[in-house]
Structure formats: C-alpha cells, structure tokens
Amino acid sequence: QLALQESGPGLVKPSEILSLTCTVSGGSISSSSYFWGWIRQTPGKGLEWLGSIYYTGTTYYNPSLKSRVTISIDASKNQFSLRLSSVTAADTAVYSCFFCSGTYYDAFDVWGQGTMVTVSS
Amino acid sequence: QSVLTQPPSASGTPGQRVTISCSGSSSNIGSNSVNWYQQLPGTAPKFLIYNDNERPSGVPDRFSGSKSGTSASLAISGLQSVDEADYYCAAWDDSLNAWLFGGGTKLTVL
Numbered sequence: 008q009l010a011l012q013e014s015g016p017g018l019v020k021p022s023e024i025l026s027l028t029c030t031v032s033g034g035s036i037s038s039s040s041y042f043w044g045w046i047r048q049t050p051g052k053g054l055e056w057l058g059s060i061y062y063t064g065t066t067y068y069n070p071s072l073k074s075r076v077t078i079s080i081d082a083s084k085n086q087f088s089l090r091l092s093s094v095t096a097a098d099t100a101v102y103s104c105f106f107c108s109g110t111y112y113d114a115f116d117v118w119g120q121g122t123m124v125t126v127s128s
Numbered sequence: 129q130s131v132l133t134q135p136p137s138a139s140g141t142p143g144q145r146v147t148i149s150c151s152g153s154s155s156n157i158g159s160n161s162v163n164w165y166q167q168l169p170g171t172a173p174k175f176l177i178y179n180d181n182e183r184p185s186g187v188p189d190r191f192s193g194s195k196s197g198t199s200a201s202l203a204i205s206g207l208q209s210v211d212e213a214d215y216y217c218a219a220w221d222d223s224l225n226a227w228l229f230g231g232g233t234k235l236t237v238l
Contacts, residue, residue: 054165054173054216056227069226103172113220114163114178121172 009034011104011119019098019126025091029104029119030084037062037082041109045078045089047100048121055100059107060087094126132156132217134230141238145205148233150217152198156228160220162200164193167214167232176215177202209237 015027029043036043044059058068060078068076077090091098103121107113133151140146150162164177177183177193180200190206200219204211217230 053214053232054218054229056218056229059227067225070224111175111182111184112161112163112179114175114184115165115173115218116175116178116184118172118174 009106009108009117011106011117013102013104013119013122015122015124017123017125019094019124020128021095021126022093025089025094025098025124025126027089027102027104027122027124028086029088030086031106032085036080036085036087041107041113043078043080043087043104043106044115045102045104046115047102049100057089057091057102096126098124099126100124131221131228132219132230134215134217134233136231137234137236139236139238140207142207142209144207145203146207146235148202148215148235150200150202150230152200152219152228154198155223156198156219156221157195157200158198159222162193162195163218164202165216165218167216169213173216204235207237211235212237
C-alpha cells in the first residue's frame, strides 16, 4: 500500500526558502499515476492547496502564491518536493503531501501525516 | 476567505442526521465533481466522498453526498461520537485552474 512521508526543516527564517520532500513508499512515483501535490493548514484554520504535479510533469499552482511555489519530482529517489520562496510568518503551517491515484476520480486518496514548519528569526 | 463556503460549525445528538452544505459557483462546483474530506482531531485528512456522491470502500453508508447546481451537501445519518471531526469540501475551479477547499465545518456530537 502506498504511503507518503514528509521531511524537511521545522524552522525557516523570514525571506528564506522553505524546502520539503515527500518520500513515496509502497509504489513507484514514475508509474502512470495521476498527480501528486502539497497542501498546508495554518494552526486552527482550514486547508489550502498549494499545487500539484502530474506524472506528465505538468504543474498547477495556487494563484495566491504567485511565483513563490515550485513542485518537482525526483524519480531516482522516489520523491517529490515543495519549494516556497520569500517566506513570512504567514507561511507558518502544517505542510502535507498527497497523492491522487485516479482510482477515486480526482480525490486526494493518500495523505502524508504532515510536518509543522515555523517561519521565525 | 475560502471561495467554497461552508458553515463553520454543525452539531447533533447521537442517532440524529446532520447536513453540511458547501456553496460555490459555476466555475467550480457547477462544472466539476465535489470531494469531501474528514479530519479527525490531530490526524491528517482522509477522503470520505468522491465524485459528488460516491463512497470509497471502508466508509460507512451513514455518510452520503449530493450536489445540485453550484451547491453540494454532506449528510451524516445515525450520528456517532466518532464522527466528531472537521469536514471539508473541495472542487477544481476551471477559471483559477486551482483546487479550492471550503473553510471547513467543525462537527460536534452533543
């Protein structure tokens, strides 16, 4: 069964780059999967989709993040990554990776457990 | 502010039926499928309903989804204490080319 695990620094300084990795186990990220992506949840608030990457390499990003977000796949490591630049305190959140297999239409059917990232000097 | 609008809270007593609404527009709910997610306290979200009204295996048939026009609903019948959670609707928006989530509804079982 496919599982996802986020990893990365828990503390990032303002104006720097937040980088997180999602490691895929129990399956290959290179198979003809549907899409992978990232979501975040600020403390006590709701879910915010950050972006998705399809197995074709096509990416979609949250317009509100403008050009700050990048998602990429490293097939050799069976991982995909999130890069968020010019972070501020407003980017403090729990970041989770997800996978849509296409089995359940376009639902995000596999989720990582999430990792807390704090933006502070 | 979320583009998909949900009530911030809902409640019911054990055995009751509760409904959570999700309102959108023609570019999201009106033209794409709606998925619902359940987030139990301290855990990652789990998908509950997909393609407006379909349930994955393992989700009790007490949970059901429906959609009409630009609004969708999640109904939970035979309410149980284990159903206490946050519930989120989600849909793709054709104008924004982005996934939208509702603000979430906190369900309390009294």
